[in-house]
Amino acid sequence: xxxxxxxxxxxxxxxxxxxxxxxxxxxxxxxxxxxxxxxxxxxxxxxxxxxxxxxxxxxxxxxxxxxxxxxxxxxxxxxxxxxxxxxxxxxxxxxxxxxxxxxxxxxxxxxxxxxxxxxxxxxxxxxxxxxxxxxxxxxxxxxxxxxxxxxxxxxxxxxxxxxxxxxxxxxxxxxxxxxxxxxxxxxxxxxxxxxxxxxxxxxxxxxxxxxxxxxxxxxxxxxxxxxxxxxxxxxxxxxxxxxxxxxxxxxxxxxxxxxxxxxxxxxxxxxxxxxxxxxxxxxxxxxxxxxxxxxxxxxxxxxxxxxxxxxxxxxxxxxxxxxxxxxxxxxxxxxxxxxxxxxxxxxxxxxxxxxxx
Numbered sequence: 001x002x003x004x005x006x007x008x009x010x011x012x013x014x015x016x017x018x019x020x021x022x023x024x025x026x027x028x029x030x031x032x033x034x035x036x037x038x039x040x041x042x043x044x045x046x047x048x049x050x051x052x053x054x055x056x057x058x059x060x061x062x063x064x065x066x067x068x069x070x071x072x073x074x075x076x077x078x079x080x081x082x083x084x085x086x087x088x089x090x091x092x093x094x095x096x097x098x099x100x101x102x103x104x105x106x107x108x109x110x111x112x113x114x115x116x117x118x119x120x121x122x123x124x125x126x127x128x129x130x131x132x133x134x135x136x137x138x139x140x141x142x143x144x145x146x147x148x149x150x151x152x153x154x155x156x157x158x159x160x161x162x163x164x165x166x167x168x169x170x171x172x173x174x175x176x177x178x179x180x181x182x183x184x185x186x187x188x189x190x191x192x193x194x195x196x197x198x199x200x201x202x203x204x205x206x207x208x209x210x211x212x213x214x215x216x217x218x219x220x221x222x223x224x225x226x227x228x229x230x231x232x233x234x235x236x237x238x239x240x241x242x243x244x245x246x247x248x249x250x251x252x253x254x255x256x257x258x259x260x261x262x263x264x265x266x267x268x269x270x271x272x273x274x275x276x277x278x279x280x281x282x283x284x285x286x287x288x289x290x291x292x293x294x295x296x297x298x299x300x301x302x303x304x305x306x307x308x309x310x311x312x313x314x315x316x317x318x319x320x321x322x323x324x325x326x327x328x329x330x331x332x333x334x335x336x337x338x339x340x341x342x343x344x345x346x347x348x349x350x351x352x353x354x355x356x357x
Contacts, residue, residue: 158185159301164222165311167231167320170278174215175303177329178321180310181234183222183301190302194219196240198296200274204239204250213303216279220303223276225291232300235276235285241269241293251275256287269293 128134153162166179175181190199193209199219201209206217214220216236224232241247246268248261255277258264266286273293276285285291309330315321 153182157183157301157304158188159183164232164234165314166234166306167315170281171214171220171234171236172280174279175220175234175306176308178309178312178315178326180307180314181303182305182307184304185301186296186299189304196296198299199302200237200299202237202239202274203277214279214306221274221276221294222300222303223291223294223298224300225294225298228291233276233285233291234303235278235281237274237294238277238284239275241273241275243269243271245269247275251284251287255282255284257283258287265289266292271295273298 125133125137128137150162154160156162162183164181164183166175166177166181169177184199186198186200188199191201191211193201193205193211195205198221200221201211201213201219203216203218206212206219211217211219214236218236218238220234220236222232222234239247239250241250246261248258248264248267251264256264258267261267264287270292273295276291276294277283278285281288286293312321312326312330316323316326
């Protein structure tokens with residue numbers, strides 16, 4: 001075969017191109033036939049509901065994924081300053097909560113501290129041996145003891161107050177100014193020699209039976225005559241008279257200046273009663289006009305015992321005795337002359353008064 005009869009490369013490549021084109025042209029036809037059939041088959045095999053459900057799930061899944069991705073992207077793109085701000089906010093919140101808890105706890109701590117302080121104060125009040133608390137404790141204890149003793153004495157004496165303070169010196173030396181005298185109600189603790197309901201033994205009877213109180217015979221009684229505005233009188237009962245009695249002959253001439261009954265005050269006796277006398281006085285109370293014969297109902301009580309000096313507390317508190325005077329009488333005249341010059345004179349009065357303590 002001649003070279004001229006051989007097909008050229010050009011022709012050959014052209015032929016090949018034609019064949020490729022024929023094949024590619026045939027491929028679309030074949031694809032058109034196959035794909036529609038397969039798709040139609042799958043779609044026809046499922047229900048419309050299932051297809052719609054799957055599409056909804058796919059859509060929601062995609063949207064969730066997109067949302068998560070967007071969140072991650074936003075957080076990733078968030079600046080560090082914002083993160084620090086959030087962290088500091090959380091820290092502030094935590095510290096605020098801690099502060100709130102501490103503030104809530106503060107009252108409890110304050111209560112505990114207050115309780116501890118109270119306990120410490122009570123302990124100091126009970127055990128301090130110096131300072132203001134010790135003085136307050138001692139004063140309160142003294143007042144408590146006095147009140148307790150007073151209540152006990154009231155139970156024994158039957159009168160209130162059961163003690164009186166001697167104001168004047170008419171009963172000296174057997175009773176001194178500032179003495180505190182324990183008194184019983186009339187008729188209580190009466191001795192056998194008392195033949196009356198008052199419980200008083202007169203000086204006259206006391207000499208016969210040897211009954212003595214406060215340094216002499218007879219009882220010392222506290223009485224208040226009608227119309228008296230001052231303190232009760234505390235004097236000794238000398239003898240008893242009856243109404244209309246001429247008692248001049250029974251009276252001791254040392255205690256009156258009368259020459260007969262007519263010149264003696266309250267003689268004859270205007271009523272039944274006691275003739276009384278202060279141990280340091282020169283005249284009977286009835287002869288001096290201090291009181292008529294003392295009726296039984298005028299008697300407030302009978303003196304039983306005395307405690308020296310304690311009556312000054314009452315006398316100073318009521319202003320009846322000055323503090324300097326009380327000190328002078330109690331401890332002696334050890335004060336400077338300048339102070340003594342201002343002191344009032346201390347004289348024995350005709351009647352020894354008794355102030356209720």
